[in-house]
Amino acid sequence: MISLKLAYRNLTGAGLRTWLNVTVLSFAYVVIIFHQGLIDGWHRQGLRDLTEWEVAGGQLWHPSYDRYDPMTFQDAHGVINGRIPGYVKSKLAVPVLVVQGTAYPQGRLQSIILKGIDRSQSLVKLPSSALAGDSGKINAVIGTRMAKSLKAEKGDYILIRWRDKNGAFDAAEIYIAEIFKCDVPSVDIGQIWVPLDKLQEMTGLHNEATMFIVSDQYKASDTDGWKFKEKAYLTKELDELIQAKRGGGMILQGILLIIALLAIFDTQVLSIFRRQREIGTYIAFGMTRYQVVGIFTVEGAAHSIFAAVLGALYGIPLFIYLYYHGITFGLGDMGLTLAETLYPYYSLQLIVITVAVVVIAATIVSFLPARKIAKMKPTDALKGKLQ
Amino acid sequence: MDTEKIIKLDRIVKKFPVGSGYFTALNEVSLEFGRGEFAGLVGPSGSGKTTLLNIIGSLDTPTEGDANVLGKSLIGLNHKDSAKLRNQHIGFIFQTYNLLPVYTVYENVEFTLLLQKMSADQRRKAVLEALEWVGLTDKINSKPAMLSGGESQRVAIARSMVKKPEIVLADEPTANLDSENSHHILQTMKKLNDELKVTFIFATHDEKVMKYLERLISLADGKIISDRMNHTGLKEQK
Ligand SMILES: Nc1ncnc2c1ncn2[C@@H]1O[C@H](COP(=O)(O)OP(=O)(O)OP(=O)(O)O)[C@@H](O)[C@H]1O
Ligand SMILES: [Mg+2]
Numbered sequence: 001m002i003s004l005k006l007a008y009r010n011l012t013g014a015g016l017r018t019w020l021n022v023t024v025l026s027f028a029y030v031v032i033i034f035h036q037g038l039i040d041g042w043h044r045q046g047l048r049d050l051t052e053w054e055v056a057g058g059q060l061w062h063p064s065y066d067r068y069d070p071m072t073f074q075d076a077h078g079v080i081n082g083r084i085p086g087y088v089k090s091k092l093a094v095p096v097l098v099v100q101g102t103a104y105p106q107g108r109l110q111s112i113i114l115k116g117i118d119r120s121q122s123l124v125k126l127p128s129s130a131l132a133g134d135s136g137k138i139n140a141v142i143g144t145r146m147a148k149s150l151k152a153e154k155g156d157y158i159l160i161r162w163r164d165k166n167g168a169f170d171a172a173e174i175y176i177a178e179i180f181k182c183d184v185p186s187v188d189i190g191q192i193w194v195p196l197d198k199l200q201e202m203t204g205l206h207n208e209a210t211m212f213i214v215s216d217q218y219k220a221s222d223t224d225g226w227k228f229k230e231k232a233y234l235t236k237e238l239d240e241l242i243q244a245k246r247g248g249g250m251i252l253q254g255i256l257l258i259i260a261l262l263a264i265f266d267t268q269v270l271s272i273f274r275r276q277r278e279i280g281t282y283i284a285f286g287m288t289r290y291q292v293v294g295i296f297t298v299e300g301a302a303h304s305i306f307a308a309v310l311g312a313l314y315g316i317p318l319f320i321y322l323y324y325h326g327i328t329f330g331l332g333d334m335g336l337t338l339a340e341t342l343y344p345y346y347s348l349q350l351i352v353i354t355v356a357v358v359v360i361a362a363t364i365v366s367f368l369p370a371r372k373i374a375k376m377k378p379t380d381a382l383k384g385k386l387q
Numbered sequence: 388m389d390t391e392k393i394i395k396l397d398r399i400v401k402k403f404p405v406g407s408g409y410f411t412a413l414n415e416v417s418l419e420f421g422r423g424e425f426a427g428l429v430g431p432s433g434s435g436k437t438t439l440l441n442i443i444g445s446l447d448t449p450t451e452g453d454a455n456v457l458g459k460s461l462i463g464l465n466h467k468d469s470a471k472l473r474n475q476h477i478g479f480i481f482q483t484y485n486l487l488p489v490y491t492v493y494e495n496v497e498f499t500l501l502l503q504k505m506s507a508d509q510r511r512k513a514v515l516e517a518l519e520w521v522g523l524t525d526k527i528n529s530k531p532a533m534l535s536g537g538e539s540q541r542v543a544i545a546r547s548m549v550k551k552p553e554i555v556l557a558d559e560p561t562a563n564l565d566s567e568n569s570h571h572i573l574q575t576m577k578k579l580n581d582e583l584k585v586t587f588i589f590a591t592h593d594e595k596v597m598k599y600l601e602r603l604i605s606l607a608d609g610k611i612i613s614d615r616m617n618h619t620g621l622k623e624q625k
Contacts, residue, residue: 009489281485284446285499285546286474288466378446382481 003291007299011306014271018303021267025260025307025358028253030315032354033346035249037319038327041345042338043242045183047235049339053184055234056123057216060084060093060226065210067186070100070113074163077208082224084212092218094121095209097199101162103192105150112192114162116199123213126187130178131195138198139177143188147179154179160192165204172202183339257358260307261365268300268369279373280382289374296373300366304359319346390421393553393586394443399452401438401609412438414609415452420588422553425580427589429597430606436590439606440556443588444477445469457553474502478547478585482559484539486531486546492518493527496546503550517549518542521575537568541575548579558590566595573599 011018065076080088080095087093097116102109119131126141133139142152152158154176161171174194182188200206212226220228272279282292326341401413413435420426428436441447442454445461454461457476461469473479486495496514505513518524521541531539540560547555557576561569577599580587589596597603597617605613 006487006489013489277483277485278487280446281479281481281487283470284444284473284479286470286472286502288470291470379441382446382485 003295003298004302006295007302010271010299011302014267017267018306021260021263021303022306022310024263025303025362026311026315028257028260029307029311029354029358030318031256032253032358033311033315033319033351034322034344035253036246036350036354037322037344037346038342039242039246039249040347040350041343042245043238044345045339045343046238046242049183050235050238051231052125053182053187054124054213055231056094056213057218058214058220058231059229059234060212060214060223061229062210063225063227065098065227070111073098073100073113073210074167077205077210078225080207080209083222084224084226087214087218087222088118088212091122091215093212093214094118094123095196095212097196097203097205097208098210099162099199099203101160101192103150104159104161105152110150111190112160113190114160114199115191115193116196117193118196121213123215125182126193127178127180128193131193133175133177138172138174138194138202140174141178141180141193142176143180143182143191145185145188146191147176149189152176152179162202164202170202257361261361264300264303264362265365265369267303268296268366271299272296272369272372276376276381276384279376280378280380280384283378284382289376293367293370293373296370297363297367300370301359301363303366304362307358308355319344390423392419393422393457394418394420394588395453395455396439396443397453397455399439399442399449399454401435401442401447402450412609413442413449416606416609416611417452418604418611418614420554420586422586423580423584424602425577425587425600426602426604427591427597427600428604428606429591430612431592434606435609436606437558438609440558440588440590443554444479444556445472474499475550476553478550478552478555480540480543480547480555480557480560482562484531484536484543484563486539486542488531490530491527492523492529492531492534492542495531495542496549499546499550513549513551514545517545520548520579521545535568536564537571540564540568540572544572544575544579548583548585551583552585554586554588556588556590559593560589561591561593561596569593569595 062076062078064072066072077097084093088095094117099114099116101112101114103112104110117126117128117131119128121128128141130141131139142150147153150158156176157173158176159171159173161169164170174192196209200208220230279292282295283289287295322344323346326343328341329338396416396418399413399416400411402409402411416435416439428439430436438447442449442461443456445456445464448461456472459468459472464472487498490498493514496517497510500510500513515524515527518527521544523538523541523545526534526538531542534542555576561572564572573596576587579585589600591597600617603613603615603617604611
């Protein structure tokens, strides 16, 4: 109680030096919360996009399907069997057929992946209703990034080539019925979405699929020979990316925090040196050495409380603004699940942990120099002649 | 004067390590002080006055000998107990006042009471009373930087007196004051000594201070060379 009041008086009394320390430390708070909040916001947005566009409640894969290896696609398909047609019928599973192919936009050659999906599905956000069209045309939907790389616009025809189930090449023109905007690159880059029944027909793989997107209500035990891939597995890549970004940011935040803590440490060393008489007086009036150590520790640690208040003063308006308006990076083409505009997310946990870490760190760097007080001889302290 | 002896020093030796050897600052000093004394340690610079006050105030421990203050042996007293002894029974007044610059006059005086169990009401009464003793009730909200030297030292006196200690140790309390202020301070302390029966022990070379003292103990090179009552002739004690 005494030490809190003293700390407050001493800090406000010390003027500029205190405010410099407090300002630097408040930057540390704001930068840490800003950056971690941005990463958390990205993570949430990314998970939501992945869920809405690709993952839903999980996926069922053909045993030889590997999403990273197009060489597996040729054999990774099987008849929609067992109980699965029931799930498809009740909209708990959406079959997808994956076929490797080549597109020839304006005479160029470009490797593509054809994905056949049910036009009436509503499990993922893909605008599959645009796939419905007259039977003569092969309607296709593609993402904006794919449209850009194909230099294609809505209404264009593009020649594509693929192999049927026997390995024989076949070719046809597809009609770009819709271009969608999606932040999930694996739904967009290199992907051409066509009606499932058309693709089955084109390849001769009647009633076959490579995988199923399933809803949250789907029971993972009913796999009928297909491999169930849960949500956590399908979003692992994003989680790892987020972890890496978080770690990278922590280096910068750590450096900023260390600078701020060094400033407090330095202030503590100086103030203990300059205020020996005061220390001697405390002891003469009956404080124990450890009470005096406590006074100085609280005083140093109080920087972190002041900094939290100052940081809140300019940080909260900034964070609220960013929460509603987001930050536009325009990095949408980098192949990351990253929206053009990120909306930071500040959890209570983030704020509590950040404040706790900074306060504890500030207390430690305040305590370390203050320990010296316990070794001082009060008589020397009163003379103010210690080195 | 057959009063209770509240300070008993028996062959106190204090040695300070200097280089590879020792410097003997106090050499077999034996002294006793009774309740309500107004005494002073006098002698040239370096004679050991401050060292002796520090030992009485349990801020320092003797190298040899026995020291007993208010019935407590200071030898082997731990930090906590010596802090308690100082907090409850001993007041200090320093040449440099040593007020806390960030506290007001009122808070400087109150500060030492915060270490004791005392209600806010009791504290307030005690602080105002102490400031009345030294005539500073009109400055309770001033900060030390706004006070003159004499006023600062009066605050320091109030601070040492507010807890009504048995003993007040004053090391060169007038060294930074002009003669008018010195007299004022000494009158204040003498009055408190008379009214509250507090034992005052000074360390000083100030002639003005010596005039007020009832007992003068002369030190030289860490030894007592004389111990006499003032005004009442050259009465050697013991
Ligand atoms: N911590 C210490 N280390 C070494 N020597 C010391 C220490 N403290 C005091 N001394 C020495 O002990 C002697 C007595 O010191 P002390 O401070 O008691 O003198 P004093 O009588 O109070 O002098 P002054 O009138 O100048 O205040 C001096 O010679 C001093 O140098
Ligand atoms: Mg001295």
